[in-house]
Amino acid sequence: MQVWLLVAILLVALALTLHALQRTRRQLEGLSGEEAMSARELERLRDLSAFTSDWQWEQDADLRFTRFFGGTISRHQVPVEHLIGHRRWEVPGLVCDAAAMAEHRAQVEAHQPYYDFEYGVRKPDGDFRWYVSSGTPEFDADGTFTGYFGYARDETRRKLAELAVQESERRLAEVIDALPVALVVLGADGRVQLWNSAAQQLFGVRREDILGRTDARDSASALAAAVLRERLLDPVDAGSAVPRSEEIRCETIRGQSLWLHVLTVTLRDEAQQVSGTIRVVQDITARRIAEEKARREHADLDEAQRVASLGSMRWVPGARLAHCSSQLLSLLDLPPGEVDQPIRRLLGRIDRRCRHELMAQWRALQSNGVAVETRCAVQSQQGRHLLLRGHLEITPEQEPLLRVTATDVSDLEQARAAANAARTLFETLFEHSPIALSLSDMDRRTLVKVNSAWRTLFGVDADEAQGRSTEALGLWSDPDEQKRVLDLIEREGRVVGMEVHGQPRSGPPIICELSGVSLEMDGRKLFLSSVVDVSTQRALQHEVETMNRELELRVARRSEELREKHAELGLAMQQLVQSEKLAALGGLVAGVAHELNTPLGNTLTLASSLRQRVTSFERTLQEGSLRKSALEAFTRDAAEVAALIEHSAGRASELMSNFKQVAADQTSERRRRFNLKDTVEGVIAAMRPRLAHVPHTLELALPDNIELDSYPGPLEQVITNFVNNALLHAFDDREHGRMTLSASAPDAEHVRIVFEDDGSGMTAETMQRAFEPFFSTRVGHGGTGLGLYIVRNLVESTLGGTLHLESSPGAGTRLTVDLPRMAPQAERS
Structure with missing residues (x-):
């Protein structure tokens, strides 16, 4: 917030200065030298133009550059001859976003003031410069537009630094996301700061669903719920022993057991306080390397800011006081308004570690008179860094005068520190990874770096591996296999899960899975690879x-x-x-x-x-x-x-006649139209001799008008089996029993036949098996176990109906048959 406040103050100050200079120029055009401005005011303008890093420019009514002036034109090597006579959008070698330039052109053609417009120019000698310009339109006494007047400053150093930092951040992110193991980084408060692609694949939790959180709530992954919350998302205590390597076991909701290897490393700040936790996780159950080879480390680097705050100071060597601009006071966290400050107070705001360098630069300036440039830290809560530029000049009074400008480069310093921290983080992750990792120079075919797991696997020291090829180290069992790997890398730029044969320094050959990806870093073609021993698997x-x-x-x-x-x-x-x-x-x-x-x-x-x-x-x-x-x-x-x-x-x-009809029906299964009552009574009549010799009765309740177009033979056999089954099983301990056979028509399309007895009934277990073939409670006493089995087949297959059994011990048995009046057509083979 304070940085933006400083930027706003700077912009206001620049606008006021620009307005004052324009007003002064208009006054000078209309008045004589004595009436326009006092000598002291002219001196102040000259001094301001000399000590600032800005220069001034003018454009005519056609918006063409006509003049450049200012004390820093030569120091910044502004290509004046390259710009004179051109409109800004016509400058040769222009580098600028087309949309931004179109908007700027419309603004100036509308004669409107503008501020901090950025564009680049590539000079004829190939040098690239980046400028930031602000301008305001000018009109004569009649209100006619006469051109533009404005300020510009050279921002090439900042722009190049921003591009370098962005390129470093991009390369680091690519390397981390290419790592083949899951990587989790927690802040000091336990919130997830980094969740790479391998972690997404392993735990089933998307990066956007967990970054900035302390648990895996609402996650559909049982592995995340069971492991992340308890073991992986807890920050490490300050007193814990780290790095710590452990293997943990977990189960998914499907009952699948997984083993994970977890390596925990803590991050510490400059005060050695724990600032975060790094955990490297590998699924060692299947010994497979994930498709994604890199762990992504999101470096918390702020984008280098485009606005540079400027401050200025004039000091006569040996004098007690120095004259400071309000911007310099703000940069040094000094009270505004007191522009004349003791030189010792100004030096006191500089960090002690930077004062020796500053004094050495001052002595060099006194001895040879060459302009100096140095960086120093300011004693402030924001940790501000300034870029100081100074030079000596001789006043008309023949006295030496030191002019100094200060630019806020805090963002750049922070970006450099973050890049160094990210580089350190990558080195730590690379070295401590449980997977054998190596980095090779593809042009020279030599090893650049190997981690401890790689050295352990192949039995080769780091010094011995550095700068040598794997072929020279004798690590390939088959040279032709090495050639195929190199051809695949050259052709596709990556290798995923390729099975190769290696030869460690000691021990038998091993079978490995090789995965890797090509990288372009600092103009070098590198190959980051991982090797997993799968011989046992x-x-x-x-x-x-x-x-x-x-x-x-x-x-x-x-x-x-x-x-x-x-x-x-x-x-x-x-x-x-x-x-x-x-x-x-x-x-x-x-x-x-x-x-x-x-x-x-x-x-x-x-x-x-x-x-x-x-x-x-x-x-x-x-x-x-x-x-x-x-x-x-x-x-x-x-x-x-x-x-x-x-x-x-x-x-x-x-x-x-009845016997012939029943015998013909039961032996031939002929389909015909018949009366239900007549058919059933015929069957019962044929069974009267048997029923006459048992103390049990059979009662019939059959309507006269039920007609069926079906198979009377199977129906007669069903009735016969019902009666025989009851006589055989229902009345073991009864002297007198009663059976009832009834029929009804629940609707016009169906007939229901119910056979009941008041016998001993069945247990639940017997009911479950009553229709199984060869199951009988009277085996050896006349039971074959096929009676009800045949009944169910005849009812459900031939007659096209359903059969339902109800019974309980001591309550008798009830068999219900529901049949269609029109039986289905029989299948003929």
Whole structure:
């Protein structure tokens, strides 16, 4: 804030001076020398022009330079002859932003004053100069524009320094961001100041999301949440032992374990107080080097300021007081207004460490009279540095006079200090990195610098490696491999994760992963590379691949065996299912045979009785003793017997018809339209002989008007299996049981059939496995484990419905079948 205040004061002072000089010139044009200005005022203007670093210039009404004057034109080598007669935007060798120059041109063509316009000029001899100019328009007594008058100063030194600092900062940032390891820099307050590309990739936290913060809140990375907050983002205590190297273990939310190698280094200021913490982090689980090779160090360098504050002083050697400008008082933090200051007080504001150099410059000036230039520090809280320029001249009174100008170069000094600190930081990070790093000169093919990890890996001392090539050191197992690496670097400028073979000074050859990037620094083509020993990892990988191949062969053999067993099991299941169907049909045949026994026996008995009556009637007729009453009795008895025979035969025919229909349905799975009640009653009728021999009852509740276009055979088998399953499992400990079979139509498209019993019910475990093939609680007692399995397949596949089971121990069982009235079309192979 104080620097900007000083700049503002300087600009105001320059504007006032410019205005005063213009007013003086106009007065001199209209008045005579005696009336225009006193001799003392002329002397002051001459003195001011002589001791400032600015010079004056004039332009005519066409905006062409017509005159340059001032005491510093020759000292700054202003190319006056190069500028005279040209407008500013027509000056040969002009260097300026096109937009800025267009804005400036519009401003001057509008006859407006301007301040601190910057532009560069390349002189015919190749020298480059950078000027800062301020000007104001001039008008005659009639208000006609006559040209411009203004001041200019040479800012070439500052501009070149700014460019050098910016170039140094850019190169340092490129080198740091090219480092292959994660780099985290914390301030003294624990806030993150640097978060390079490798850190973003490793922790999954973007640089913009964590810079300036003390934790990883709102981060989606479990690794950041688990590790950063606890181990990586805590600043180091002043008493902690550093550098500190440690390996820590962490887990992600996916349960993946990671090992990180963390190197901690502290930063200290000039007072040896901890000013920050540097942590270098490497993922050593996979032993892979991140794609990004550099750690980015954001050097906290302020942009070199463009405004230079100026101060001036006149002092007669030997005098007690020196005459100072108000700007110099401000630069020295002295009270304003007292322009005449004791020379000792002025020297007292200079830092003690700079006074000896200042006095040496003063003695040199006295001895040879050559102008001097030196830098010195001011005793102020801002840590200000000044550039002092001085020269001796002889007054008209033949007395020596020292003229001194002072320029504030604090920003430049701070930038130099920051660049040195950044260079030191890079050296520290390079040397202490756990990854083997080297810097090579690509033109000479020699090593420039190697770190401790590199020296340990290859067993080569730093002095021995300096200035020698890796080939000369014998570190390549295969010279052709080295040539391929060099060709790749020349072609693409980088190497990423390339596998090479190295030869340490001692020990067997090693397999390494080489990564690196080409850099351009100070006109030299360099290559920054990292080397990671992956020999152990490759050996383990080979073993794992061998084991995988063997495992794949074993899995293939086992799979083939399983396929064969599965095919055999499928065939056995088909045979068992068919056997179950035939067993059900066999039971149906036995029931029908039992039912046919009664009508057929009755028919046989009646037929025998009728034959005996017929024989007796024939004997009576042959004897001639037949009477009318006997004939009438015979006729009546024959009619009754015939009626009984007809009834028994009709009953047998009905039973055979039902059996034929059920047998045909269950063996052929024919699709037809049928009445649900008739079909179910036919099945139950065929099962009556079995039901007659058990103390359990079956009740039917079937509507008359339910018609289906479906497969009656599978439906009859479902009903049969329901009844058989209940008789076999439901009533183990019951003398009397009750079964109910009911049907309903929940809508016009579906039919619901419910079979219930009040038996012993099922446990939860039995219910879960009730539909599994070969599962039965009555194995060895007539149960095959296929009853409900077949029912589910028939209901869900053939009939296109759903089956739902409800049961609990002691509460009976309920089976609900929901069927469409129109069954789906069967798939034919």
